[in-house]
Amino acid sequence: MSVYRPKDKDGNTSPFYVYDFQYKRRRFHGNTECRTKSEARKVEERERERAKELLRNEAVLAEAPMTLDIACGKFWIDIGQYYNGNARKTFKSSLAWLVKHAGADLLLSEVTNRLVSDLVATRRGEGVKNATVNRTVTEPLRRVLRKAADAWDQKVGKINWDSHLLEEPDERVRELTKDEEARIVAALTEDYQAVFRFALLSGFRLSECVNLKWSDIDWHGRTVSVLGKGNKRAKIPLTKDLRELLFPLQGRHPEAVFAYKVRRPRKGHRAKGEYCPMTYEGTKTAWRRALAKEETGVTDFRFHDNRHTAATRLLRSSGNLKLVQKLLRHEDIATTTKYAHVTDEDLRLAMETAAESQGKSQDRKSKTA
CATH class of the missing domain: 1.10.443.10 (Intergrase catalytic core)
Known part of the structure; x- marks a missing residue:
C-alpha cells in the first residue's frame, strides 16, 4: 500500500494521504497534501518519476563534483521530504528557487560569498521580509552545503553565513481588542x-x-x-x-x-x-x-495572532505564565515569555491606579496631621 492515510498513536486517521514507496532500496515518503486517493496517486506517480531521475543522476555523478541541482535533489530525498506540514512545502519551494536563480549546473565548489550575497539581494528585491529571506534562501542553502561537505565528501567553499543572515525584528505579539x-x-x-x-x-x-x-x-x-x-x-x-x-x-x-x-x-x-x-x-x-x-x-x-490573543488574555486574567505555556504546548517556557508583555493600556491603568493610591495616602496623612 503506497498511498494511504496514516494514523497517529491514538488511532486518529489523518485527513491527508501520504505516499510511501521504495526504489532501488531507497525509501521515498511524504505528504501528498491530497484528501482523495485518486489525486494522491497522481502525486505519487510524479514522485516516482522524480525519484528515478534523481537516482539516475546520482549514479552518473557518483564520482564527479556535485552540482547544486543534484545536491538539492539529494537533500530532499534524504532529509527534506520528512519535514512536517508547511515547513516541508516551504523548504521544497525554496530549493527550487535556489536552483532556478543560482543555476542548476553550478558546482557546489563554485558557491561563493559573492553568490550568496547576490541571491539574498535577489530575494529581497521580491519584496519579502528579512525573516522570509533567511528562511527561504540562506538557511536552506547552508543546510545543503553543510550536508554535502560533511556527509557526501563534496568540496565546498568557506562561506561566512552569519554575514548573510538579515536582521530580524523581535517577534511581535499582536493582541485583538x-x-x-x-x-x-x-x-x-x-x-x-x-x-x-x-x-x-x-x-x-x-x-x-x-x-x-x-x-x-x-x-x-x-x-x-x-x-x-x-x-x-x-x-x-x-x-x-x-x-x-x-x-x-x-x-x-x-x-x-x-x-x-x-x-x-x-x-x-x-x-x-x-x-x-x-x-x-x-x-x-x-x-x-x-x-x-x-x-x-x-x-x-x-x-x-488569534493564538497570541488567546495567550495574552489568559496571562492577563491569571497572571500565571505556566498556564500559558500549557495552553500553547510550549516545551520550553522561554518560548512563552514573549507573551509576558505589558500593553500601553495596562501600563496606563497601572500608573493611574498607583497615582490615585498615592494621592489617597497623602490625603490621609494631611488629615491626621
Whole structure:
C-alpha cells in the first residue's frame, strides 16, 4: 500500500494521504497534501518519476563534483521530504528557487560569498521580509552545503553565513481588542465565525483548527486532543465556552469539526447546501477577504495572532505564565515569555491606579496631621 492515510498513536486517521514507496532500496515518503486517493496517486506517480531521475543522476555523478541541482535533489530525498506540514512545502519551494536563480549546473565548489550575497539581494528585491529571506534562501542553502561537505565528501567553499543572515525584528505579539473581535465576527460568514472563535479560546494554530476531528473531542472527559508541531499529540481542557461553541456544530460533517456550507455547487464534486471540511488555504482566503472589507477596519492582524490573543488574555486574567505555556504546548517556557508583555493600556491603568493610591495616602496623612 503506497498511498494511504496514516494514523497517529491514538488511532486518529489523518485527513491527508501520504505516499510511501521504495526504489532501488531507497525509501521515498511524504505528504501528498491530497484528501482523495485518486489525486494522491497522481502525486505519487510524479514522485516516482522524480525519484528515478534523481537516482539516475546520482549514479552518473557518483564520482564527479556535485552540482547544486543534484545536491538539492539529494537533500530532499534524504532529509527534506520528512519535514512536517508547511515547513516541508516551504523548504521544497525554496530549493527550487535556489536552483532556478543560482543555476542548476553550478558546482557546489563554485558557491561563493559573492553568490550568496547576490541571491539574498535577489530575494529581497521580491519584496519579502528579512525573516522570509533567511528562511527561504540562506538557511536552506547552508543546510545543503553543510550536508554535502560533511556527509557526501563534496568540496565546498568557506562561506561566512552569519554575514548573510538579515536582521530580524523581535517577534511581535499582536493582541485583538474586543471591538476588533466584534468587527471580524461581523465580517465573517457564520461557518467561519466558529473557527475564529475557537482559535481565540483554544490558542490552536490554523492547521490544528481545520484538521480537528470529532474523534478529538472527549465530551465526558472534557478534553480536546490536538496533533501539533512535530506530530506531537496533546490535550487541552474542554471549557464551558468551548463546549457551547462546538456542541451545535455536530451533524454538519461526520468527521471534520469545522465545515462550511456549500453555496456554489460544483458538478460532480459537491452539492448546494452540503457541508464540506474546511481547508487550510480555503480558511486563509476567507480570513483575508473578511479583513479586506473596509467596514472591518482591522489591520496588521494575521490568523496566527488569534493564538497570541488567546495567550495574552489568559496571562492577563491569571497572571500565571505556566498556564500559558500549557495552553500553547510550549516545551520550553522561554518560548512563552514573549507573551509576558505589558500593553500601553495596562501600563496606563497601572500608573493611574498607583497615582490615585498615592494621592489617597497623602490625603490621609494631611488629615491626621
